[in-house]
Amino acid sequence: MSETVATDYLDCLLKSWSTKSNQPLSWLNQLRASAIDYVSTQRLPTKRDEEWRFTDISALARLSFQSAQSNTDLQAQDIKHLHLKEAKNSLVFVDGHYSAELSTIIDSATLKIGNLSEFLLTHAAILESHFGQYAKFDNSVFAALNTAFLRDCALIIVPKNIVIAEPVHLLFIATQSEVTSCPRCLIIGEPGSNVTFVEDYVSLREAAYVTNSVTEISLSANAHARHIRIQRESTQAYHLANCAVSLAHGSNYQSVSISLGAQISRYNLDIQLIDEAAECTIDGLALISDNQLADTHTCIDHIKPNGTSRQQHKCIVNDKAHAVFNGKIIVRPHAQQTNSSQSSRNLLLSKAAQVDTKPQLEIFADDVKCAHGATVGQLDQEEIFYLESRGLSEAAARGLLTYAFGAEIINRIPVSSLRQQLEQTVLNQTQDNKL
Amino acid sequence: MIVNNSKTLLSVEGLRASINGTEILKGIDLTVKSGEIHAIMGLNGSGKSTLAKVLAGHSAYEITGGTIRFEDKDLLGLAPEERARSGLFLAFQYPIEIPGVANTQFLRLAYNTIQAQRGKEELDPLEFDDFVREKMKLLDMNPDFLDRSVNEGFSGGEKKRNEILQMALLEPKLSILDEMDSGLDIDALKTVANGVNQITNKDNATILVTHYQRLLDYVVPDFVHIMQSGSIVMTGGKELALELETRGYDWVTANKQSIAGAIA
Incomplete structure (x- = not known):
């Protein structure tokens, strides 16, 4: 620069x-x-x-x-x-x-x-x-x-x-x-x-x-x-x-x-x-539509031993929206016994929706546990069938599964009135999606 | 139980189905009347789970021949949710997990959807809570499972109990239980079987899809059908399952061939 x-x-x-x-x-x-x-x-x-x-x-x-x-x-x-x-x-x-x-x-x-x-x-x-x-x-x-x-x-x-x-x-x-x-x-x-x-x-x-x-x-x-x-x-x-x-x-x-x-x-x-022995739990959700872009860059830097980090990031992307996740995890040479996990899960609700997800692990210590995974996809056909077999219409099944995908993160908010507000927001956004 | 003059619930004739161009069901005939319990037995790959999914309307399978009538309806013309609303229920071998949705929310949604279809009263969360707790006693289920996410972190046995709980709530006319016994220890099997026995009556019917005979010690079938390579090759009473247990599936193959040979 x-x-x-x-x-x-x-x-x-x-x-x-x-x-x-x-x-x-x-x-x-x-x-x-x-x-x-x-x-x-x-x-x-x-x-x-x-x-x-x-x-x-x-x-x-x-x-x-x-x-x-x-x-x-x-x-x-x-x-x-x-x-x-x-x-x-x-x-x-x-x-x-x-x-x-x-x-x-x-x-x-x-x-x-x-x-x-x-x-x-x-x-x-x-x-x-x-x-x-x-x-x-x-x-x-x-x-x-x-x-x-x-x-x-x-x-x-x-x-x-x-x-x-x-x-x-x-x-x-x-x-x-x-x-x-x-x-x-x-x-x-x-x-x-x-x-x-x-x-x-x-x-x-x-x-x-x-x-x-x-x-x-x-x-x-x-x-x-x-x-x-x-x-x-x-x-x-x-x-x-x-x-x-x-x-x-x-x-x-x-x-x-x-x-x-x-x-x-x-x-x-x-x-x-x-x-030593510090802990962090990082949960993220981006729920976007139309032409929105939501970019999350995180960096979790383990400098000393016995640290724990757990991260889950989710994106629900509709229309032509675009979500970005870059999750860097650094484990420095002295940060032995670090326990770190990262998951990036992304749900695309339309053909034009886009996700770029990039886990980035930089591990310099040898006695550590680091797990990471990323998925990008549509709703699972077996999951939809399960709900249909209980009488839900396909649209209701898709809506419920999309809602659930976001609610898993929202449920971790320890303030109940805020949780309810956001659940309602997600419900409104997922029930009327065009699928 | 076999009831005289009971009405036919399910009538399958010459059913053929394939997936990705491979034929799995090669002409199935099956009649189930109200009050009856049928067991469909077979090795892995015999097509028995496919039959269960095809009956429930899984879209991955293409129906290439035959008919299915459910009461007075042409089942093949109905979407999966319409089949469910008409009174057909499939308990899954591998029930899905839905993190983020409380089990009680899901159970109430399914219950109210079916109730609305039947023109019956829907229940609000409080009313439903009382109702579902009563049903859970049938299966010796801990009420904690209401607040947990649907099937998430449930053991194999807990998932199966949750399936039978849905059967108890939705009161289907025909239940198809796919590998109800897989992954269950003997105590869990007895509990689940006991739940099923309390739900069955002269007005509904049950199809048990199973590999092993041991489930049939606890839920006693009126008819046993043995499937092989996409066809029902033998039908008998509950004693057929015991014979199969002693002689093994090889016996069926040999027997079938000898029958075929005799005819030739």
Whole structure:
């Protein structure tokens, strides 16, 4: 990426940057400045870049979507339907800007939760030691852009040995057309802590815009986190997301990510098991139709011994939609006794639907267990016959099997109201498919 | 049981079927009346499982000749789901697993589909729960199986019980049980057989497709048919199964040849 090709999209954002107000902390300003420096030497990735070979974002280059201004018109009743009844704490961001009015914080005594600005002075040292440490921007122009435009950030610090039973809802709402928003999250699990959070991207109407998010998660020794990520953007939107996770000794990270929306979405999930006996369970589902493209790139990096990772990624692709999965698993020389499994299963519901799936195993240790498999196909004729023999019509049988294919992932979401919502979404999308 | 003057449920005449151009069924004749239990025995590859699937309407098989009547209907003109709704049931040798769908959801969907067809009342989840738990007692099944995904992680015996549970729920007129005994230990076999015996009555009929005689100790057939190379080569009472058990399938081959020789 030495060649520099200026594009309208980047140019436009670069120009608007200089006018932005600075944060009160010098390290943060430095981080932002070096990020913008990096952006100014870059171009948008194209299909010639190995990491983007299946995902063409050239149309983005032609869009001059400025950084989103805050929208204060939104009222609580406009977003009532988006609240999760199990969540006591919710942070709401509108076009990337924090809204204190729409947010609800109950557990502030046990949990440090809120927008970045509230913690900048009181928790400067902690923030400096985590911010930008996991989602490095020196190989991603989008992570760099997000860092350069960093202003608000959903922050959760779970103190030592604190268990938060109810999920925390981080709600990112898009309301404006033709803008770029840069949502950001930082989740810090101190030793022995336990938290569940839902990172939820929604749109109030069909519109073209760009969401460029970065999430960083750091789990200390024996900390647990369950991360549910729902991408239900407008089907005209671009959703570009980087999530980086660092797992210390004996920590446990479980993630379920569901991609339903966006014209083009790209989710990079990078997990480093930086100490012994860390565990992660990564489940993903993309359910797309029409001309949507959903690209998931994951990298699970086993650095130390006795780590465990289990990954299942599924795609249901209808019409002319296109799903991409690239699942890299690295087992470094010292990461003996690693136990890793990966499965990529893909269901094509139409002749024009397309899936590119690529397991990528890089194993440098010799005493490890790594299993992986990938399947792409249509519904199984024997399965359809079984259901027909119980009286279901062929259409009902196909619908049920398609639903089941997605429900297997959705069932792993530990928040029942969200699970029900998504089951209904999958039901609606699979029952009326044209087959 | 053989009931005098009972009505004919199934009438198969000269049935021929092939798959990918290879003929598997080469002229099957079979009549089943209500109240009766028939056993179809044969070695692997004799065509007995194909017959079960063809009766249920599997689309992979091409019917090249003959007729099948089910009560007053031409079965070959019906889609698999229409056959099921008319009262035909196939218990699978290898029931499929459906991860993501709770067994109770699936059972209720199948039950309500059949009920609607019969013009009977459908059950809501709570009503169905009571109903299905009662039926599960017949098969000594743990109610935990309701909340698990359909057949996922079930042992061979648990899958077979789940099949017979469906038979109990759907109350078919004709049940075809394909290799009900395969993979079952003796206790599971007795439980499953006991379930089948409680479901059978003078108004329905059952066809047991099996390789071995041992199932027939527990579900006693009125008729035993032996299949070879796509035809029924011998028909008798339950004693035929015992004779086959002692003498083996070679005896059938030799016997058939001697009969053929005698005719020639």
